[in-house]
Amino acid sequence: QTTLGEIKTLFGAIPRKTLPARPGCAFQPVSAVTLRYPTDYPVGVAVLAYRLPGLKARDYAAADILARVLGSxxxxxxALVPAGKALFAGFQSQFLPRAGIGYAVGAFPKGGDAEALLAQMRAILARYAADGVPxxxxxxxxxxxxxxxxxxxNSITGLANAWTNALAFQDLDSPEDMAAVYAAVTPxxxxxxxxxxxxxxxxxxxILTPEPSGKPIAGKGFGGAESFAAAPEKPVALPAWANAALNRLELPKSTLQxxxxxxxxxxxxxxxPEGISDTVTVLGSVRTQADLQQPKGQDGVGEVLSGLFNFGTTTLDRLAFR
Structure with a gap:
């Protein structure tokens, strides 16, 4: 209540203003098309992209769960990866208020058969569509x-994002409402x-096909360069609220026990123990130094071992381990 009162004090006097109407979103059905481009990546990439419901849609939660299942x-x-049929494979998604996108992505080695990988990805998605997901x-x-x-x-930014998404993007009253929507989703x-x-x-x-150009890859941004490094033209004084905050800097009292x-x-x-949320975080570490512990003449064996951890243990296969 104290925080809400401070917010009202700071922002409550700002007069209400009518914003211009937002443009409508009249989406038309997506027509199937195939795009082919060269890439400087060392591997090729095959993608199957689909439109998904947006954050404000009634079935957004089901769409998010579907994307998570497909990417599991x-x-x-x-499973194409441990089977040796793809260097990487999965499903990713991105949601905006009015629409979302989900795409199956697989990576193949240079000179590999992109069409063969796409055929396997299509077959998997078709089977899920016909028979349902687990x-x-x-x-x-x-x-x-x-x-x-x-x-x-558990974090200030996380809490702010959760409330912002719920209120501004999903037309809900709280993050707990979104949790209830997730809980109600059925197979x-x-x-x-x-x-x-x-x-x-x-x-x-x-389809992105590796075709090295011999030139370094350069990232491109949108618009011109932005800089805040220019020196002020005249002396700048901090506002009163900033001065007050800087004049009473105090270390917060530690609550760690x-x-x-x-x-x-x-x-x-x-x-x-923490009382912020009903969550439990388990962290573990093993003190090790691969450079000192790996056998002589077997440089890199530690990296190989680390990669194997994702595929199970001596008692659990990959699926049971996951």
Whole structure:
């Protein structure tokens, strides 16, 4: 209430102003097309892109869950990687208020067969559209989406973003409303959306083929360069509120009271209680130095070992580990 009162004091006196009407969004059905471009990337990229509902749409939550399921490392798209059929494979999405985009992406080596990879990606998405997505992956995606909303409370920017998205972009009253919408999503709703979205007649296909130019890759920005380095033309005085803040700089009182113990197996356990949100963060580290510990003549074995961790353990296969 104190914060709300301060906000009203600072902004409540600003007069209301009628903003100009926003342009309408009359989207037409997407027509299938294939785009081919060269790239300086060392690998080729194959993409299948689809339009998804936007943040304000009634079925946005189902669309987000669908995108998460398709991108799951327990899903069939990612399975192309351990099977040796793709260097990378997955599904990514981006949502705006009125529309979103989701795209399956796969990477192939230089000289590889992009069409063969695309055929496998199309077959996987067609199977999901026809037979539905795994219900257990839907449940996992829902839990993760709800957990991510809760974890946003643990930072100032995260909390601000959660409320901004809920109020400004999704026409909701709070992030908790979005969590409730996620919780209400059913596998049947996700399957229905998959059947409507993953249509070959409305897919944008893109193929990026490696063709090194021999020139360094340069990033390009939009518009001209922006700089705030210019010196002021006359003396500048800080506003009163800034001066007041700088004159009373104080270190915040630490509230850290960690509990530390060593378990019987030698692991040190440190627990720091926090009352910000109903979340638990588990962090672990092993003190190691690969440069000193890897056997002589086996340089790089540590990097190989790190890469293997994603594919399971001696007792759990890749899917069980995930």
């Amino acid at each position: 490392q327990r899903g069939d798209l990612y 219900a257990d992956l839907v449940d996992a995606a829902k839990r993760k989406a709800i957990a991510q909303l809760a974890f946003q409370k 049947a709703e996700v399957d229905r959306l998959a059947r409507g979205v993953l249509q070959p007649a409305h897919v944008i296909t893109a 960690p509990y530390s113990t060593t378990l019987r197996n030698g692991l040190r356990l440190i627990v720091q």
